[in-house]
Each structure stands twice: as structure tokens, then as C-alpha cells.
Amino acid sequence: MTQYLTSPQGRRLAYNHSPQAGAPGVVFLGGFKSDMQGSKALFLEDWARGKGLSFLRFDYSGHGVSDGAFEDGSIGDWRDDARAVITALTTGPQVLVGSSMGGWISLLLAREMPQRVAGLVTIAAAPDFTTTTWDEELTEAQRTEVRAKGRVEIPSEYADNPYIFTEKLFDDGAKQRVFDQPLPLPMPTRLLQGTADKDVLPQVATRLLNHASGSDIRLTLVKGADHRFSTPDCLALIATAIDEVLQRQSAS
Template sequence: MTEYLDTASGRRIAFRSTPGAGPGVVFLGGFKSDMTGTKALYLEDWARRTGRGFLRFDYSGHGDSSGAFEDGCIGDWAEDARAVIEARTEGPQVLVGSSMGGWISLLLARAMPQRVSGLVTIAAAPDFTERGFWAGFSADQRDTITRTGRLELPSDYSDDPYVITRTLIEDGRNQVVMTQPLSLPFPVRMLQGTADEDVPMQWALDLLAHATGEDIRLTLVKGADHRFSTPECLSLITQSIEDVLA
């Protein structure tokens, strides 16, 4: 059953939690995705079968949570994640971050390391607003978003366009993790498909090189795309979680 958390920032966050043993597992979804995606539901089923605590949720402006997508930014969504983790879990958690959720998991690891027992990232996209969007915009696109505050981009995953706002870009610059020290003092398993057209494989290699920690591993899956949702990829995600838990 979907429950709701009213945060101190006035946002209403939809979530679903599965009781079970700790450390629990928290799934952090991607940009414009919600908690009903293939990976989130697969992990919830795995958690039920193995008796593991599990939490999935929608950022504000996503899914069943309050707010408009266009009004949100990385800082808001990281704040949403922290609020629901602090309110609805106990003790350290294993964070599983997909794409943008990978970036947010790194922000959480930096902000609340005492609540993180391990990290699994799937096509992690740290700093993508700057390294992906802004770096890839033409001069005309940069002018449009600076002048009007918004830019519409076609989406491969929806009929609706991605609306990229100036606020998203400007806030993203305040949330970067790749230009300052990034300590990950717990087991980290990074997963990346070589056929990912949204998050370059080089980003995974850059993150591996940049982060510091004694137990950080990167697995490249030849031919896997950004969805990372084939039966083999889903099995690899749970294997990675179990490795972190061990």
C-alpha cells in the first residue's frame, strides 16, 4: 500500500516499504522515473522473498508524490530521499541508485554516511545536468534556457518531452560530486552497460577513478543498455546487493 510522508519542506512524498531484516535496501530511481519501474518492483519482490527490509519512493514531481516535475531540481530530490530514509528506515541502509538515483545516492553518502552501509549504482549519472545536458547543448539551446528558463527535449522513454529548466542546471552546479573529494568508506558495486546511450561508459570509469574507498568495484556488462532490466541484468543487481550485504 502506498503511504505518504509530508516533509519539512512542504512536499508530500509517496513511498512503499517492506518490513524485514536490516540493513534495509533503498531504491533511488532515475530522472523522470517512478517507483513502479521494473527494477524497483523486481527488488521489492527479491526483498520479500529474502526477508530483507526495502523502501521505494517517488521524488517530488515524480509518480504519486506532490509537485510538478518542472519545479524540481537535484537538491530537492536529494532532500526528498533523505527525508523518507530518515523517517521510514532505521540504521544503515544499502542504497541502490539508478542513473540520476546514482548521483543522489552519492550525495546521501556524503551527507549522511552513518546511515549508509553500502552502495550499488546502476548507470550512475553524477553531475549529468552539467556533464550531459549543459555540455551537450548548442549555443542556441543555452541561450533559450538562459533567456526563457526552460528548454524542451525529446524523450526516448515517453511521448512527453523532457523539460529542462534553468533552475535544474543552476542547482546541479551546487550538487556536483566529481569535482571535489568523494569518500565512500563502505562496499560499493557499480554496474554499467557498454551499450548505454544515455550514460557514457566513460562516466563509470571516471567515477571509479575519482571515488576513494577500500572496497569499490565496477562491473561492465557488454551489450547492456541504459534500462539495465533484462533478466540477467536484474539478477546481477541482486547479486551485487547480496555481495555488499555480505
């Protein structure tokens, strides 16, 4: 059943939580303009229930059924939303499973509150994608439009309507970058990436593997998998990665 939490910033956030006693729980962090009803979140909820694990999925502000307008948000806001639900609704270290933008946010949380992160599993993690979009994907005309109007529309194959990228999103994203400073990941970390991903190129995963520091970080490339990473085989691989992280965390 969907419930609501008001964050310290005053944002009303929707979540579904299946609490269990015992081992670290699992928290799913969704992607840009996605919601907690996606196939990965629902699959992992059922999987966690079968394993007797706590599972938390939620909508960032401006996403899904949480309050707020998407265009008002930013990476820092959504990072704060994730921190709020994890802090208020879970106890002890959790395994963070971050998809695309959720991978970026999970990396920020692992850097800022490592004591609450038992392990990391990222799926096509997209750290610093706002900077990449601004520097490498927008035309000069589009950058001028952002400066003049505060926003630009970018078509997406994942939605009927274009995604809106705001000046706030670009400015704040530049402050939340992962690649411009050290990234210690002392917890077991598994990076999952499809080779046919056109939205987050495999080179991003390789760069992340090389940039992060830690004794238990592994990258798995899946030939032919796209950005959705939602085929039965891909879903099973996510579950296997979580299992492995839990086992490694328990052994340590």
C-alpha cells in the first residue's frame, strides 16, 4: 500500500515499504522521470519478499504520485528525497539499488553517508549526466534557449512528451558531480551495464569502475542489453548481484 512521508524539506513523498527483521534491507532508487511502479522495482519487491528481506521503493518529488512538479526538481533535491526516506523508514545499513539517475544518487549517498550503505548495485548508472548533456549533447542554440527561457525540451523515446531540462537542473547537477572528486566505495559494489545502451554508454561504466576506489568493486557488461535492462535475464542478474553483495557484506 502506498504511504506518504513529509521530508525535512517539506516535500510529500510516496513510498511502499515491506519491512522485515534481520539482514540489511534493499532500497530501490529509480531513474529520471521514472516512478516506483516500474518493472525493476516491482520485480525486486517480489524477489525481496521471497528472500525475507526488507524492501523500500519510493517516488522522488515531482515523480510518480509524490507531490511537486518535475520541472521544479534537481539532482540535489532528489538526493535529499532519497536520504529522507532512507533515514526515516529504514534502520541500519541498506543495499542501495540505483537505476540510471538512481545510480548517480546512490553514489552520492554512498559518499555522504557510507555508514548507512551496506552495499551498492547500480544499473546503467548515469553519474554527471546533466553535465554530459550540457557539454556534449545540446546545441549552442539549445544552450542559449536554456539561458534565455530557463528550460529546454529534449525528445525521449521513453515518453510521448519531451523531457524538460531546466537551468536549475543543469546548475545543480554541476554541484553534485561524481567524477570531479574522489569516490571511495568501501562497501561491496556491483556495476551492471548493457553494451547496447544508447542513453548511458558502456564507457561511462568503465570510467566509473576506474574512478571509484574500493576493494570489492566489479563491473558486469551484458552484451546486447539496452538501457531498460528489464529482460528476464537482466532482472535475474540484478537479483544475483544483490545476493552477492549481501553475502560479501555478511562475510566481512
